[in-house]
Amino acid sequence: MSKRIVILGGGTGGTLTANRLHRHLKHHPIGDAVEITVVDQDDHHVYQPGLLFVPFGLAQHSEIVRPRQAQLHKDITFVQQGIDRVDLERDTVVLEGGRELAYDALVIATGATLALDETEGLTGPGWNEKVFTFYDLAGATGLETALAEFEGGKLVVNVVDMPIKCPVAPLEFCFLADWYFTERGIRDKVTITYATPLDGAFTKPVASAALTSLLADKGVHLITEFNTGEVDGEAGKLVGYDGREVPFDLAVVIPLHSGAAYVGRSEGLGDDLNFVPTDKRTLQTIAKPNVFALGDATNVPASKAGSVTHFEGEVLVDNILRFLAGETLNSTFDGHANCFIETGFGKALLIDFNYDTEPLPGHFPTAIGMPLLKESRMNHLGKLMFQWVYWHALLQGRDIPGIGADMPTRGKERPAPHTPELEETAV
Amino acid sequence: MSTATMAGVEVRLNDEGFFEDPNQWTEAMAVEMATADGIDTLTDQHWTVLKFMRKEFFEKGTGPTVRLLGKTSGVSVKDLYLLFPKGPAKMAARIAGIPKPKGCI
Ligand SMILES: Cc1cc2nc3c(=O)[nH]c(=O)nc-3n(C[C@H](O)[C@H](O)[C@H](O)COP(=O)(O)OP(=O)(O)OC[C@H]3O[C@@H](n4cnc5c(N)ncnc54)[C@H](O)[C@@H]3O)c2cc1C
Numbered sequence: 001m002s003k004r005i006v007i008l009g010g011g012t013g014g015t016l017t018a019n020r021l022h023r024h025l026k027h028h029p030i031g032d033a034v035e036i037t038v039v040d041q042d043d044h045h046v047y048q049p050g051l052l053f054v055p056f057g058l059a060q061h062s063e064i065v066r067p068r069q070a071q072l073h074k075d076i077t078f079v080q081q082g083i084d085r086v087d088l089e090r091d092t093v094v095l096e097g098g099r100e101l102a103y104d105a106l107v108i109a110t111g112a113t114l115a116l117d118e119t120e121g122l123t124g125p126g127w128n129e130k131v132f133t134f135y136d137l138a139g140a141t142g143l144e145t146a147l148a149e150f151e152g153g154k155l156v157v158n159v160v161d162m163p164i165k166c167p168v169a170p171l172e173f174c175f176l177a178d179w180y181f182t183e184r185g186i187r188d189k190v191t192i193t194y195a196t197p198l199d200g201a202f203t204k205p206v207a208s209a210a211l212t213s214l215l216a217d218k219g220v221h222l223i224t225e226f227n228t229g230e231v232d233g234e235a236g237k238l239v240g241y242d243g244r245e246v247p248f249d250l251a252v253v254i255p256l257h258s259g260a261a262y263v264g265r266s267e268g269l270g271d272d273l274n275f276v277p278t279d280k281r282t283l284q285t286i287a288k289p290n291v292f293a294l295g296d297a298t299n300v301p302a303s304k305a306g307s308v309t310h311f312e313g314e315v316l317v318d319n320i321l322r323f324l325a326g327e328t329l330n331s332t333f334d335g336h337a338n339c340f341i342e343t344g345f346g347k348a349l350l351i352d353f354n355y356d357t358e359p360l361p362g363h364f365p366t367a368i369g370m371p372l373l374k375e376s377r378m379n380h381l382g383k384l385m386f387q388w389v390y391w392h393a394l395l396q397g398r399d400i401p402g403i404g405a406d407m408p409t410r411g412k413e414r415p416a417p418h419t420p421e422l423e424e425t426a427v
Numbered sequence: 428m429s430t431a432t433m434a435g436v437e438v439r440l441n442d443e444g445f446f447e448d449p450n451q452w453t454e455a456m457a458v459e460m461a462t463a464d465g466i467d468t469l470t471d472q473h474w475t476v477l478k479f480m481r482k483e484f485f486e487k488g489t490g491p492t493v494r495l496l497g498k499t500s501g502v503s504v505k506d507l508y509l510l511f512p513k514g515p516a517k518m519a520a521r522i523a524g525i526p527k528p529k530g531c532i
Contacts, residue, residue: 118494161494225514227493229505241493241508256494272499 002033003324006093006103008083009260010040010068012048012395013109013295013309020317020397022073028321036075037101039093041082043068046137047390049306052169052342054140055147056180063387065137071395083110086266088288105320108269108276108285108293110260112165112304118256119160119228126233131251134173135165146250147180152189153249158238159196160228160256162203165296165304168351170194170254171201171211172342178218179344187219195223195238195246204358207351210373214343228253257304259297275299280355281331283316290323292316301355302335310394311336311405317397336407338364340383348379354407362413365402369411433459445526449484452524460522464513473510476500477523490520490528 005021007014018038025031050064069078082096086106093101114135116123122131134140155177159170174194181187194201194215201211201222215222229241231253238246259274269287270276277286278298285291294316295309302308315333322329335355342348350370351359363369370378393400428447430437434455439447446452457477461469469477479500484490493516497504507515516528 161492227514229508241504242512242514272495 002035003030003104004102005034005036005105006101007038007107007109009109009111010038011109011111012306014038015071015395016310016313016397017107017109017317018076019073020313022076023397024317024321030324037077037079038072039079039081039083040068043080045071047387050387051134051140052172055134055143056176057144083262085262086269088268104290105323106291108297109295110297112257112296113260115256115258120230121233122231122253122255124233130249131231131233131253133253133255135254150250152186154191154247155250156193156195156238156246156248157252158228159254161197163304164254164257167203167303168339168341173252174215174220175218175344176342178220193221193223193246195226197225197227199224207359207373271299281333282319282329283312283333284319284329292320303337305337305339307338313397314405334407336405338403340379340386342383343375346380347375347377348383349373349375350379352407357407360412360414363411365408366411443527445521446524449525457522464518472502476502476510476519480519480523481525484525490525492516492528
């Protein structure tokens with residue numbers, strides 16, 4: 001009898017998993033007898049890293065949105081429907097409207113959603129007028145107009161709480177805003193403030209120090225350990241739970257993130273925030289052996305980033321094939337993340353890290369290569385290239401030459417004489 | 428790492444003053460730490476939070492973040508800040524004798 005693999009979510013993780021599985025199955029003994037189905041609620045695949053550039057007029061809709069089905073191999077079935085819940089006991093997915101999909105193996109790749117309602121006042125008066133987010137397409141587009149009309153005043157960029165997708169994106173937004181207002185000749189009329197719940201610019205010590213000083217170089221004020229209790233659009237201020245107030249004329253807020261709501265409706269699948277508890281090395285869920293997860297939907301202590309999702313895909317596809325063949329799983333995922341950080345004026349930084357090694361200076365992937373934790377034009381070109389790589393290699397589930405799932409250690413400069421003790425943080 | 432004497436017993440603390448070994452903790456020590464942090468009396472609500480944090484830590488291996496505390500402890504985030512003004516997750520974790528929650532570095 002044929003085996004059914006159902007993949008929930010047709011974004012980065014779902015698409016690359018489906019295509020990679022399809023290719024690997026061609027050469028696999030059980031290959032002909034496997035059906036792959038991908039479910040998503042809509043047919044607009046957004047290249048999310050592009051959302052950072054939209055507010056600054058540097059990216060167009062047509063470049064960053066494509067139909068989902070067109071990214072999938074033609075032998076993969078695409079079902080466009082919302083998911084109502086997963087019935088773990090019956091190995092069945094129930095879609096909105098009642099249709100059921102039974103599976104032998106399930107992949108959860110439904111990402112993270114923005115929990116706008118969890119922050120008091122966020123979507124109240126001023127929402128999409130002087131309070132925005134660039135974390136979805138509508139918000140990023142609205143912000144483009146608001147920035148174009150901004151003639152001076154207080155711009156505040158605020159992360160409500162971790163975890164968020166791409167934890168460096170809010171910093172990149174600050175750097176680009178500094179560049180944007182300089183280009184427009186009004187930088188002296190704008191104050192830029194970054195308010196974060198962390199105790200520095202970033203979660204990991206060495207990179208945090210580097211990014212904190214970069215913020216200072218660019219004249220961005222840093223407010224740390226700020227826990228947003230309320231966004232008061234009318235009065236134009238953020239109010240912290242500790243009573244501190246941050247006034248703004250324009251606020252860019254990165255809202256709280258949760259897992260997809262259907263996870264909460266699926267008994268035994270998710271945690272209190274609807275993320276899916278997942279083994280951080282095998283990517284098998286804790287809920288049941290035939291359920292796997294990758295990308296932003298999981299609770300693994302790695303960055304919620306497309307690069308992480310890509311590296312996870314290699315291990316996850318291998319493990320699904322092992323599972324279906326009754327073999328032991330590989331515990332090889334190391335938490336590898338690789339992120340370009342756009343710093344404005346045609347430059348970018350690159351950071352490369354995993355569960356055990358924080359982002360360090362040096363070069364990537366070896367001692368000759370792109371500079372790590374240091375601004376360069378080459379890294380900026382790398383960031384721009386990533387869009388091409390995303391549509392043509394990453395979503396196809398192909399390996400990217402020179403960048404494997406295991407983090408390279410050659411080329412990294414370790415701090416001497418001791419490495420600060422690291423905690424496993426969701427960064 | 429350092430050591431300190433609390434409620435007459437020697438305990439091991441890390442550089443930020445969090446317990447190295449949560450099993451060394453006693454309620455009397457919590458009272459001492461709270462007083463030193465400016466909380467004169469630990470009310471029932473304080474104890475609800477402290478006990479909840481310890482339970483979460485022993486079940487899940489890490490203490491809850493403020494957001495999770497607000498969702499699951501039965502005390503709202505606003506009230507948590509009134510109870511533990513220096514930041515509930517960190518301050519309550521320290522008084523509860525568990526490591527700093529991983530999400531709030
Ligand atoms: C502003 C911004 C900048 C970023 N920059 C970078 C970067 O520079 N580099 C990088 O590596 N990463 C970056 N990322 C992160 C990256 O985009 C994500 O980590 C990645 O897309 C995660 O893939 P995923 O498959 O887990 O989730 P997604 O790609 O978000 O896919 C989840 C899918 O599930 C579907 N879904 C959810 N719920 C349901 C339901 N109930 N029923 C049906 N379908 C459902 C959604 O429609 C969606 O298509 C950025 C993200 C943002 C927001």
